[in-house]
Amino acid sequence: MGPEDSVSERVLRENLWFYRAFESLDIAEMEQVWAHGDDVTCVHPGWSPLTGWTAVRDSWAAIFSNTTLMQFRITDAQVTAVGECAWVCCTENITSVVNGAVSESKVQATNIFVLRGERWLMMVHHGSPVYRF
């Protein structure tokens, strides 16, 4: 990440790192992406929200333990940055193997990041099923 990168490029790169961490199915990778405060929120598709890093982390650990493959193709990513806050709205085109079953799905995500030092850390991940195109 060089100094020549724009804020939008950096945020989009962090957004892709989140999906690479998801694909890694490694909680240590996911820990690097997120802020770790009481004010982080994660909404997995169809779930009630999880608030605070401990609950969010536990949910990723549970998902990773049931999942053997997760592949994302991210489309229609739109980034907006306002000061030390930025968000990405994007579509996740997902191939997954969960509990032995292969599935293809589409999820709409809103991901909010804040600048902490040199890094844009995830504060909110909100994913939701798409069934009306």
Next chain:
Amino acid sequence: MGPEDSVSERVLRENLWFYRAFESLDIAEMEQVWAHGDDVTCVHPGWSPLTGWTAVRDSWAAIFSNTTLMQFRITDAQVTAVGECAWVCCTENITSVVNGAVSESKVQATNIFVLRGERWLMMVHHGSPVYRF
């Protein structure tokens, strides 16, 4: 809205004004709540995202024309503010009459606002169905 109000209180109030505008089923009310740029995004539950104020406005007009009653009870609202950006994660407990049919539903929302002058204007509304509690 007095100068004694905290940022969190102001943002939560704007968030409730969004739901009052939704209940009013009046597009002029909804216009007051949103920023009107090309970078606003709206995800209605289960829909693909709509980007830009014209598309977002048209979607509200279409929803309002099919809806005769919309009542929200907002619970579990969590607000975070970072500079001139803020977001609210909240649960919408909804009673609605759409195309003549009464329904009760629960939607999880992430609403992002930016400070423009004295007002916090909506930049993103992402609503998604909740079916795992």
